[in-house]
Amino acid sequence: APIDKLDVNGRFNDADITHVITENLLIAGNPGGPVDTKARASGRLAIDPGVIVKLGSARIEAEVGQSQLIAEGTKLRPIIFTSVQDDRFGNSGTFDVTNDKKLTSPAPGQWGGLIFDAVSSGSLDYVYLAHAGGRTPIDGGFDNFDAVEIQQAQFRLTNSILENNADGTSTSNRNGLGQNSAATIFVRGAQPTILNNVIRNNKAPAISIDADAMVAVSNGDDGRATGPVDQFEDYTDNDGPLVRLNQLSNNSLNGMVVRAGEVMTESVWDDTDIVHIVNGEIIVKNFHTFGGLRLKSSSVESLVVKLSGQNAGFTADGTLLDIDDRVGGALQIMGTIGHPVYQIGRAHV
Numbered sequence: 063a064p065i066d067k068l069d070v071n072g073r074f075n076d077a078d079i080t081h082v083i084t085e086n087l088l089i090a091g092n093p094g095g096p097v098d099t100k101a102r103a104s105g106r107l108a109i110d111p112g113v114i115v116k117l118g119s120a121r122i123e124a125e126v127g128q129s130q131l132i133a134e135g136t137k138l139r140p141i142i143f144t145s146v147q148d149d150r151f152g153n154s155g156t157f158d159v160t161n162d163k164k165l166t167s168p169a170p171g172q173w174g175g176l177i178f179d180a181v182s183s184g185s186l187d188y189v190y191l192a193h194a195g196g197r198t199p200i201d202g203g204f205d206n207f208d209a210v211e212i213q214q215a216q217f218r219l220t221n222s223i224l225e226n227n228a229d230g231t232s233t234s235n236r237n238g239l240g241q242n243s244a245a246t247i248f249v250r251g252a253q254p255t256i257l258n259n260v261i262r263n264n265k266a267p268a269i270s271i272d273a274d275a276m277v278a279v280s281n282g283d284d285g286r287a288t289g290p291v292d293q294f295e296d297y298t299d300n301d302g303p304l305v306r307l308n309q310l311s312n313n314s315l316n317g318m319v320v321r322a323g324e325v326m327t328e329s330v331w332d333d334t335d336i337v338h339i340v341n342g343e344i345i346v347k348n349f350h351t352f353g354g355l356r357l358k359s360s361s362v363e364s365l366v367v368k369l370s371g372q373n374a375g376f377t378a379d380g381t382l383l384d385i386d387d388r389v390g391g392a393l394q395i396m397g398t399i400g401h402p403v404y405q406i407g408r409a410h411v
Contacts, residue, residue: 091127
C-alpha cells in the first residue's frame with residue numbers, strides 16, 4: 063500500500079509477503095530549532111532479514127533530524143530492495159506483483175533510491191539493491207536521485223550487493239536536498255563506513271564524495287546498529303570515511319570520485335584499496351586552526367590517485383593576510399617502504 067510519512071517507529075517484519083511502495087516513504091525527522099516548535103520523536107523504520115521491498119517511481123528518505131533506516135539482513139536471508147518490475151523475487155507464491163505476465167522487465171532507474179538527510183542515520187547489512195537511480199516526486203514536480211545518497215548523515219553499508227542502478231544526476235536544488243552528481247553511492251559532508259560490498263554493472267561511478275568529507279578524524283567500524291555483530295576490527299587506524307574490501311566491476315568508473323573543491327578542514331586520504339579519481343582541482347589554502355591534505359599509503363598497500371582533465375590536480379596555495387606569521391596550504395604525499403603513493407596527474411605548490 064502507498065505510504066506517505068512515518069512519524070513513529072515502524073517495522074517491516076513479514077518475510078512471507080512482498081512489500082510494495084509506489085509513493086515516497088518519508089521517515090520523519092525532528093530538526094528542532096525555533097521554526098519547529100512541536101516536540102515529537104523522530105521516525106525509525108526497521109526491516110527484518112528476508113524482507114522483500116519493491117518500489118516503483120518512489121524513494122525511501124530519512125528526513126533531516128534523528129530519523130533512522132535500519133535494514134540488517136543475514137547472509138542466508140538478505141533484505142531485497144528492487145523494482146516492482148523485478149519478477150526474480152517474491153513470497154507467498156507471488157513474484158509478478160504488477161500482474162503484467164512478464165510483459166515488462168526490470169531496468170535501471172525504475173525507482174529512486176535510499177536517501178539519508180542531515181543528522182539522520184542508516185545501517186544496511188546484507189542488502190541487495192538494484193534498478194534504482196531514477197526519477198521520483200518532489201514538491202511541485204519530479205527529480206532524479208542516486209541509488210544511495212548520504213548527506214551529512216551517519217551511515218554504514220556492509221556485506222551488500224548494489225547492481226544495475228542508473229545515473230541519478232540532478233542539477234537542481236530538489237526542494238532543499240541539493241544537487242548531486244553521477245554516483246551509485248553519493249556522499250556529501252559525511253564519513254560513512256562502506257565495507258565488503260559488491261558494486262557492479264551500474265551506469266554511474268561506484269562512489270562519489272566531496273573533498274571536505276575526507277576529514278582527519280579517527281573512524282573505525284562500530285558494527286551493526288543492533289550491536290557489534292559482524293564488526294570489522296582491523297581498521298582502528300582509519301581516518302574519515304572507511305571504504306575497504308569492496309569489489310567493483312563494470313561501473314562507469316570503478317573507483318571513488320573525489321569531487322573538486324577547496325579543502326576547508328584537515329584532510330586525509332588513506333583508503334588504499336580503492337582508486338581515488340579526481341576530475342577537477344583540489345585546492346588547499348591558508349592554515350587556520352587546522353588544515354592541510356595528506357595522501358597516505360599504508361604499511362601494506364599503496365594509495366592510488368588517478369586524475370583526468372586539464373584542471374585535475376592538487377594545488378597548495380595561500381592568501382596574503384595582515385599578519386606576519388601567515389601559514390599557507392600544505393600538501394603531503396606520504397608513501398611507505400615498498401608502497402609509494404601512485405599519482406597519475408599533477409600537483410602544484
